[in-house]
Amino acid sequence: MTDTPMTYARYLALDTLLDCQHPQSGEGDEMLFIIIHQTKELWLKQIIRELHLAKRQVQADALVPAYKALARVSRIQSVMTQSWDILATMTPSDYSRFRAGLGPSSGFQSDQFRTIEYLLGLKDGGFLKYQEDRPQAQSAMQAALHAPSVWDDTLAAASRAGLSIPQAVLARDVSQPYVPSADVEAAFLTVYREPERYWELYQLAEKLVDLDDAMATWRHKHVLTVERIIGGKRGTGGTAGVSYLQGTLAKRAFPELWSLRTAL
Ligand code: HEM
Numbered sequence: 001m002t003d004t005p006m007t008y009a010r011y012l013a014l015d016t017l018l019d020c021q022h023p024q025s026g027e028g029d030e031m032l033f034i035i036i037h038q039t040k041e042l043w044l045k046q047i048i049r050e051l052h053l054a055k056r057q058v059q060a061d062a063l064v065p066a067y068k069a070l071a072r073v074s075r076i077q078s079v080m081t082q083s084w085d086i087l088a089t090m091t092p093s094d095y096s097r098f099r100a101g102l103g104p105s106s107g108f109q110s111d112q113f114r115t116i117e118y119l120l121g122l123k124d125g126g127f128l129k130y131q132e133d134r135p136q137a138q139s140a141m142q143a144a145l146h147a148p149s150v151w152d153d154t155l156a157a158a159s160r161a162g163l164s165i166p167q168a169v170l171a172r173d174v175s176q177p178y179v180p181s182a183d184v185e186a187a188f189l190t191v192y193r194e195p196e197r198y199w200e201l202y203q204l205a206e207k208l209v210d211l212d213d214a215m216a217t218w219r220h221k222h223v224l225t226v227e228r229i230i231g232g233k234r235g236t237g238g239t240a241g242v243s244y245l246q247g248t249l250a251k252r253a254f255p256e257l258w259s260l261r262t263a264l
Pocket residue numbers: 036037040087095105106107108109110113222226229230234235236237238239240241242244245248
């Protein structure tokens with residue numbers, strides 16, 4: 001313990017934080033590239049905390065308190081999407097000056113991004129292998145992969161609230177990709193047809209659609225910015241680049257909440 005009063009810099013560990021940017025090249029735009037990525041990792045850290053909180057609340061049937069955490073996630077997502085406008089000020093020539101220094105590294109390997117996908121319900125254990133050199137990050141991913149997703153928790157809460165959710169869905173192997181169910185769609189159609197009766201579930205469902213919507217919007221802005229900066233080149237992470245990213249745009253964590261809109 002020290003008697004020295006707390007300072008702004010010590011409270012925020014500023015000396016550590018501001019010593020974490022190490023451009024490989026002497027090129028000016030590499031600093032922006034690093035700061036955008038680091039900022040995004042900090043926001044992902046906060047999103048993970050909020051999702052864990054929302055999950056605990058949904059598991060306890062405290063749906064109204066869960067709205068607050070989910071609304072905060074949406075706001076963070078919207079800031080992350082806006083940051084593409086900053087990165088888009090970096091031209092292809094600016095990027096090409098330091099791209100070689102990235103080697104095979106890529107946002108594709110972000111463990112926190114995958115943890116969020118897992119927590120939402122987009123399960124793909126194939127991404128664990130990118131953390132072989134980071135046991136702690138890998139075990140956090142493992143835990144999220146093997147835990148019920150926000151959607152699994154929501155379906156269990158819906159079942160407790162009297163909706164007809166099939167036992168096979170409730171008892172599914174939660175580490176596997178979720179397979180959309182016609183029965184789940186039918187159950188949530190009831191909610192959307194009678195919102196007054198199922199207000200809490202209805203509100204929760206719309207908050208979840210906000211998250212899926214914001215995730216898709218972030219993905220769209222990413223692929224557009226990538227096309228603007230590297231055109232049709234392959235990604236540093238080894239995928240085909242823009243065409244790979246376009247294939248991710250259709251990912252939905254809560255598929256029945258989208259499909260039911262056709263039937264409504
Ligand atoms: C010059 C800027 C950027 C370029 C050219 C770029 C390019 C790419 C490419 C081509 C991929 C596919 C994997 C690969 O082959 O590498 C990818 C994936 C990814 N990038 Fe970026 N990226 C850029 C900036 C960013 C930034 C600023 C972030 C985060 C703030 C980010 C986050 C991600 C994530 C999370 C993935 C995985 C997406 C998925 O698999 O669904 N990228 N990026």
